[in-house]
Amino acid sequence: MTYNVTLILGDGIGPEVTEATKRVMEATGVAFHWDLAYLGDGAQDMFGTPLPEHVFKSIKKNKVALKGPVTTPVGSGFRSVNVALRKGLDLYVCLRPYKIYPGVTTPFKDVDIVVIRENTEDLYCGIEFEEGTPETVKLLELILETKGEAARKDSGFSLKMISKTCSQRIVRFAFDYARAHNRKKVTAVHKANIMKFSDGLFLAIAREVAKEYHDIEFDDVIVDTLCMRLVRRPQQFDVLVLPNLYGDFISELCAGLVGGLGVAPGANLGEDIAVFEPTHGSAPKYAGQNKVNPMAMMLSGVMMLHHLGETKNADRLEKAIAEVIAEGKNVTYDLKPDAANAEVAGTSQVADAVIEKLDKFKES
Numbered sequence: 596m597t598y599n600v601t602l603i604l605g606d607g608i609g610p611e612v613t614e615a616t617k618r619v620m621e622a623t624g625v626a627f628h629w630d631l632a633y634l635g636d637g638a639q640d641m642f643g644t645p646l647p648e649h650v651f652k653s654i655k656k657n658k659v660a661l662k663g664p665v666t667t668p669v670g671s672g673f674r675s676v677n678v679a680l681r682k683g684l685d686l687y688v689c690l691r692p693y694k695i696y697p698g699v700t701t702p703f704k705d706v707d708i709v710v711i712r713e714n715t716e717d718l719y720c721g722i723e724f725e726e727g728t729p730e731t732v733k734l735l736e737l738i739l740e741t742k743g744e745a746a747r748k749d750s751g752f753s754l755k756m757i758s759k760t761c762s763q764r765i766v767r768f769a770f771d772y773a774r775a776h777n778r779k780k781v782t783a784v785h786k787a788n789i790m791k792f793s794d795g796l797f798l799a800i801a802r803e804v805a806k807e808y809h810d811i812e813f814d815d816v817i818v819d820t821l822c823m824r825l826v827r828r829p830q831q832f833d834v835l836v837l838p839n840l841y842g843d844f845i846s847e848l849c850a851g852l853v854g855g856l857g858v859a860p861g862a863n864l865g866e867d868i869a870v871f872e873p874t875h876g877s878a879p880k881y882a883g884q885n886k887v888n889p890m891a892m893m894l895s896g897v898m899m900l901h902h903l904g905e906t907k908n909a910d911r912l913e914k915a916i917a918e919v920i921a922e923g924k925n926v927t928y929d930l931k932p933d934a935a936n937a938e939v940a941g942t943s944q945v946a947d948a949v950i951e952k953l954d955k956f957k958e959s
């Protein structure tokens with residue numbers, strides 16, 4: 596069987612890590628037809644927009660995509676191609692498993708945490724009021740009229756929106772995931788003590804949904820406390836479910852616990868569409884240098900193989916990556932922080948090493 600998969604190279608380091616991942620995916624023996632789609636800087640040059648319509652068409656048709664990272668310009672231009680893609684396809688789950696592979700450099704042990712981040716609302720809803728505009732003046736008047744509070748006239752606003760609908764579906768996903776993957780506990784993360792009508796709603800829904808899952812333990816934690824507890828004793832956490840913004844921060848924190856962004860995979864999931872991409876961004880300063888670690892994207896490829904039902908090949912690829920990490924010979928700079936430049940592998944050499952291991956596991 597041949598799988599039709601949309602392949603998005605991305606920009607910055609995207610094309611390098613995507614090419615390395617494509618090579619190892621093909622080396623598993625699984626047959627892919629890659630439907631190439633363009634997003635980000637490359638698409639801007641070719642089509643005059645960083646988010647061309649053909650990307651949506653291709654992903655909707657194939658239902659599965661493997662995506663390299665894409666740069667988001669700060670403060671101007673397109674708000675975010677990534678956010679627009681996730682919202683446009685209603686990819687409401689951001690699933691990021693973080694575990695320590697033996698051989699990575701980290702002071703932590705036995706971390707195995709799954710971050711489940713709501714992907715479509717919260718402060719990412721994109722509803723903002725710019726300082727000094729007539730619509731912001733109207734908003735200031737409304738706040739004064741309805742809340743009796745005078746906000747500063749020179750304020751800008753970004754709306755934090757949390758709905759029952761999106762909270763219900765993400766928390767349900769977290770519990771279903773926990774059940775399906777033999778996980779013991781789901782922890783809801785919030786700041787409900789301060790944001791009573793947004794995070795408070797998220798927490799109330801989480802508590803309600805938790806009652807439907809007697810077999811899974813449930814608790815909740817305030818996000819600042821979570822940060823402290825994660826760096827003190829991360830082993831106490833299993834599955835975390837979070838609104839969008841906290842999910843962003845906590846993902847990076849968890850990536851740090853397990854050895855860095857170079858080994859932090861991810862997936863964006865909707866009802867019937869899945870887009871697999873690493874946690875990391877486009878790291879523009881390393882673009883084109885054959886330097887960065889492609890393993891985060893390769894591990895996203897492992898997740899994709901599981902999604903396609905190619906369990907044996909997924910396991911074989913993960914084992915091959917794990918063995919390359921454990922040997923520590925053909926790994927990039929981030930996994931060998933104390934080595935001189937000459938002693939670290941480049942992006943494409945990592946792919947060669949993983950492919951060699953794949954061949955070995957095929958024979959054994």
Ligand code: NAD
Nearest residue numbers: 664665666667668677856857874875876877878887888929
């Ligand atoms: P980044 O994740 O791109 O890089 C931060 C640092 O992490 C890098 O400088 C590098 O030291 C390290 N790093 C990242 N990926 C690595 C890898 N594969 N191997 C080794 N080291 C790696 O974060 P940033 O610099 O804040 O963001 C750059 C751009 O990427 C921004 O425009 C941002 O919006 C975008 N971004 C895109 C996505 C996405 O496409 N899903 C995700 C996050 C950030």
